[in-house]
Amino acid sequence: MTYGENAGTIRDELTELLRQHRVLQRIGGPAAHPLPNPSTEAERAEMGRTIDRYRHAALTWCRMALDAATPSKEPPGPNTRHRPPLEDLRHWVYRTLRTPPAETRPVLELLDLQHDFELLSRWQSIGRAAALGEHDFTTNVNLGTITPDQALAVVGDAADIVRGLVVLDHRYKNIPGWRRLPWREHLNSAAEDVAGLVREQGTDLTVDVLGWRPAPAAITSPPLPGMAGALQAQHNALVDLARFPHALNLRRILLAQAKASQAAGRLAMTVSPELVERLGDRANVYRTLVSQSRNLGGIIGHGGVAVAETHNATSRLERVSAHNVSCDQLHALQRLFTLTDARLATTMERGLAEKLYFVSEVVTELVPDPTAADALPDLRRRTAWLPVTSPTQTGILPLLRERLRPPPPRVPEVPPGAQESRLALEAAIAHRPELRRLGAHSR
Amino acid sequence: MLLAHALLLAEARSYVAALADHALTLDGALEYERALLQLDALHDGALPPTIAVPATDMELLKDLAVTAIGHLAYHGVDRLDLELCLAMLQAAHELDTRP
Numbered sequence: 001m002t003y004g005e006n007a008g009t010i011r012d013e014l015t016e017l018l019r020q021h022r023v024l025q026r027i028g029g030p031a032a033h034p035l036p037n038p039s040t041e042a043e044r045a046e047m048g049r050t051i052d053r054y055r056h057a058a059l060t061w062c063r064m065a066l067d068a069a070t071p072s073k074e075p076p077g078p079n080t081r082h083r084p085p086l087e088d089l090r091h092w093v094y095r096t097l098r099t100p101p102a103e104t105r106p107v108l109e110l111l112d113l114q115h116d117f118e119l120l121s122r123w124q125s126i127g128r129a130a131a132l133g134e135h136d137f138t139t140n141v142n143l144g145t146i147t148p149d150q151a152l153a154v155v156g157d158a159a160d161i162v163r164g165l166v167v168l169d170h171r172y173k174n175i176p177g178w179r180r181l182p183w184r185e186h187l188n189s190a191a192e193d194v195a196g197l198v199r200e201q202g203t204d205l206t207v208d209v210l211g212w213r214p215a216p217a218a219i220t221s222p223p224l225p226g227m228a229g230a231l232q233a234q235h236n237a238l239v240d241l242a243r244f245p246h247a248l249n250l251r252r253i254l255l256a257q258a259k260a261s262q263a264a265g266r267l268a269m270t271v272s273p274e275l276v277e278r279l280g281d282r283a284n285v286y287r288t289l290v291s292q293s294r295n296l297g298g299i300i301g302h303g304g305v306a307v308a309e310t311h312n313a314t315s316r317l318e319r320v321s322a323h324n325v326s327c328d329q330l331h332a333l334q335r336l337f338t339l340t341d342a343r344l345a346t347t348m349e350r351g352l353a354e355k356l357y358f359v360s361e362v363v364t365e366l367v368p369d370p371t372a373a374d375a376l377p378d379l380r381r382r383t384a385w386l387p388v389t390s391p392t393q394t395g396i397l398p399l400l401r402e403r404l405r406p407p408p409p410r411v412p413e414v415p416p417g418a419q420e421s422r423l424a425l426e427a428a429i430a431h432r433p434e435l436r437r438l439g440a441h442s443r
Numbered sequence: 444m445l446l447a448h449a450l451l452l453a454e455a456r457s458y459v460a461a462l463a464d465h466a467l468t469l470d471g472a473l474e475y476e477r478a479l480l481q482l483d484a485l486h487d488g489a490l491p492p493t494i495a496v497p498a499t500d501m502e503l504l505k506d507l508a509v510t511a512i513g514h515l516a517y518h519g520v521d522r523l524d525l526e527l528c529l530a531m532l533q534a535a536h537e538l539d540t541r542p
Contacts, residue, residue: 248488290476295492360492
């Protein structure tokens with residue numbers, strides 16, 4: 001899930017809720033016509049508490065979004081009259097969250113409930129997206145990663161969601177036992193100020209592609225038949241390369257990658273001729289790497305699984321018939337190769353820089369003769385393990401940096417629908433008469 | 444590893460490396476590299492550096508490599524492992540010279 005997907009779910013569900021009126025009827029309350037699924041007052045009060053808990057999760061998400069996009073990591077200071085708008089909004093969100101929700105169960109316990117009413121299901125989606133979205137802020141949606149314009153987009157999202165929650169708070173006031181948001185006028189006013197500020201300055205919606213993603217895991221199912229098995233093995237090798245391989249295993253991996261490229265190149269001649277040159281080039285690069293790393297040593301690390309999986313990939317590629325390979329499969333393999341190259345380049349650079357790999361070299365040195373002080377020193381040759389960062393260089397480093405360099409990061413694109421989702425929420429908030437009354441009241 | 448063992452291993456490695464460098468095909472070169480890796484694995488990665496070998500005659504290099512690898516048995520290296528290594532070398536030679 002990306003930030004855009006989580007925030008988008010909250011926005012879309014909120015937009016839909018803002019379009020719904022006659023709230024009591026939507027949770028089985030009294031209506032002019034008999035409802036198919038009526039509820040008692042006690043049940044409606046229980047539903048109100050559940051909605052309150054989901055709302056609390058959404059507000060917590062807003063608080064985390066504001067924290068992630070704010071340079072100051074301290075909680076907002078005491079009440080003053082001259083707070084900047086963003087600090088003001090943070091202040092009122094923090095104060096609102098100090099009041100615990102009526103429902104004391106953790107929100108996680110409410111996320112898998114089966115609700116009878118669509119309105120509650122929508123709130124549940126909001127709670128779910130808010131709980132999931134909390135990961136995004138600790139991963140890469142924070143000021144350590146995002147640009148100022150992307151931070152503005154995050155702040156704008158939080159402000160709009162706060163505004164929507166305030167509108168719904170007013171609309172739900174007839175639910176039995178409904179807990180009104182404390183400081184709602186201040187909250188709304190601060191959120192409106194921030195939203196206006198964000199609209200004036202413009203935002204970068206590419207933040208939507210960032211967010212938490214689970215780490216790739218190995219495919220542990222039995223070997224798949226044909227080319228799928230080769231893809232499976234290459235994927236598993238890539239996953240295991242996250243563990244540092246020792247020198248001997250690194251050399252085995254390099255050799256197996258060369259053979260895998262060679263085998264894939266043969267398949268490409270029939271299936272996908274445009275890949276032949278790239279695969280052949282890769283095989284040659286790995287062949288050179290193998291020969292350049294003949295004297296490489298180092299006992300720290302693992303890499304056994306990566307070696308086995310790379311050999312699996314090679315043997316499956318050599319066995320599979322070109323008639324059973326599709327063009328898409330070969331391109332998927334090429335993408336895996338590219339990722340493997342980047343991972344191997346990073347691993348080897350790290351091993352060389354941190355002196356985990358050494359080069360065995362014959363060094364010549366002058367040794368003074370201890371028996372005669374005025375005699376010329378002896379010239380001796382001995383074998384030594386030298387770090388690659390010493391004057392003794394191998395051809396490995398240039399190859400790594402020039403041929404296995406990770407591809408440049410793609411310029412992120414705004415996902416489709418990102419702008420529309422925000423405009424829809426804005427329109428839903430702007431068309432609410434409750435908001436205008438609240439605005440007039442707070443001023 | 445004693446000095447004589449290290450010198451012999453360096454010699455064997457250098458001949459196999461030279462075979463890989465002068466291989467006629469990419470497949471053959473990779474198979475020679477595989478034999479070299481097997482040789483290094485027999486010594487747990489404790490390897491003396493390779494040295495440049497002036498000879499380019501593949502048959503001569505192969506004979507020298509086979510002799511050097513065979514003599515490693517006198518230094519306590521398992522004979523079966525050495526035979527497997529020699530078999531890899533032979534397979535690489537056949538693959539490289541296949542018409």
